[in-house]
Amino acid sequence: MSKAIVVRSTGGPEVMEWRYWPVSSPGEGQVAVRQTAIGLNFIDTYQRSGLYPLQTPFVAGNEGAGVVTEVGPGVQGLAVGDRVAYQGQVGAYAEQRLLAADRIVRIPDGVDDQTAAAVMLKGLTAFYLLFKTWPVQxxxxxxxxxxxxxxxxxxxxxxxxxxxxxxxxxxxxxxxxxxxxxxxxxxxxxxxxxxxxxxxxxxxxxxxxxxxxxxxxxxxxxxxxxxxxxxxxxxxxxxxxxxxxxxxxxxxxxxxxxxxxPISAHYFPQRPDLLEGAEALFGAIRSGAIKVNIGRTFPLAQAAEAHRALEDRQTTGSVILLP
CATH class of the missing domain: 3.40.50.720 (NAD(P)-binding Rossmann-like Domain)
Incomplete structure (x- = not known):
């Protein structure tokens, strides 16, 4: 079991509940991850409100970083202890979770977990908008x-x-x-x-x-x-x-x-697309071209408060939830 923010019915921030959620051992192609930082994004509020419908109940959130604690059958290139980050896999607002191994990336040296959690969804969005949707010159x-x-x-x-x-x-x-x-x-x-x-x-x-x-x-x-x-x-x-x-x-x-x-699913349909974007993003961070500003952090249990702050335009930069 893991503590998580669960949405049992859609609506305002008050529908999010801090409760236990079952987590099984990783299956074929999966890894188990102990999360260290979770990114907050507007898509989280759209899913919570029902604007982007998901089957309830579900664990909120789409972006995070953490440490691999168990590797399932068929997984190659990842090991227990690896620092990893991801975006686009619903269920991020949790202390522990399972992830599809082909949709996560290793966090390189020189990038901390909070920075990785802050940039995976936002940074990969910036990548495809600037390099793919319209390759800026x-x-x-x-x-x-x-x-x-x-x-x-x-x-x-x-x-x-x-x-x-x-x-x-x-x-x-x-x-x-x-x-x-x-x-x-x-x-x-x-x-x-x-x-x-x-x-x-x-x-x-x-x-x-x-x-x-x-x-x-x-x-x-x-x-x-x-x-x-x-x-x-x-x-x-x-x-x-x-x-x-x-x-x-x-x-x-x-x-x-x-x-x-545009939406990210159409720009990162395959693992090579994801790796291309992540390599460019982390490279820009490590070179100093991008300096990541984490404007606020909230305990994961206070995710409802974080949603209110985001929707009321009270935040700047990235917002991180800490398990």
Whole structure:
């Protein structure tokens, strides 16, 4: 048995229960892991609320790091005592758990467990957005919404290291200052400024090549006005609500724009894809191109409080739950 945060029915943060959850020995292709750090992400709140439906009851969470305690049959390349990290396997909010061995990676020397737990989902998201969804090029200009958030801080630093000009948005002066310290050339407070007008000003009327938007409904429409003709709108999250486009001709009127809604499952379908992204991510951390900011930590038992802080936009950088 392991203590875990269990969702028995969907709803607000109060539906999460700190209780015992059964953990068996690892089966074919699995390893058992004692978790040392767990990452908090908006997708956790979507699953908890029912926006992204899962069969209940389930253990919440999608990202973590820990130490292998047992190896199941058929597993190669992993041993008891290895430090490992993962993303995309539901059940992270637990002291101990089983994982599919082909969906985890070793944590390299020079990267601590909390950093690994903070970056696997957010950092691999930044990887596919910057290198696969639109392979950014030196000299291009991008707009990144919620630039002071966990994914935002990783991505804006990474983009800057590639020679990209980064414009960010944030919701407070404190967050504006933080984003300026993490790769953004300019940051717009979207609560006090018209960010579309300011982007046009900063780009001398041209617009940006790509908008990366994890905010969703509150920023989507104006983001289209930030793009150059044939630019790309990347909607990769919906923290403020789900986006809909009832009239596709808006894309032609605003410059024959492209829109995509990517998810990580389609960018890391096979283990080589996962290893490619993890190698690039950990390499960028070890080189200093990305400095990971863990803004807050919570005891795992207080996951509901952590969800409230995230949904109320009270967090910056990455948030970690500690078993």
């Amino acid at each position: 030196s000299g291009e200009t991008i707009l990144w919404h919620a630039a002071a958030g966990g994914t935002g801080q990783i991505a804006t630093q990474w983009a800057k290291s590639l020679g990209v000009r980064v414009i960010g948005t944030a919701g407070s002066e404190e967050k504006v200052a933080l984003a300026l310290q993490h790769g953004c050339e300019a940051v717009i407070n979207y609560k006090t400024e018209d960010f579309a007008a300011r982007v046009r000003e900063l780009t001398e009327g041209r617009g940006v090549d790509v908008v990366y938007d994890g905010v969703g409904k509150a920023t989507f429409d104006k983001s289209l006005d930030c793009l150059r003709p044939r630019g790309l709108m990347v909607s990769f999250g919906n923290a403020s609500g789900v986006v809909s486009i009832p009239d596709l001709t808006v894309l032609s009127r605003k410059g024959s724009l492209f829109v995509t809604r």
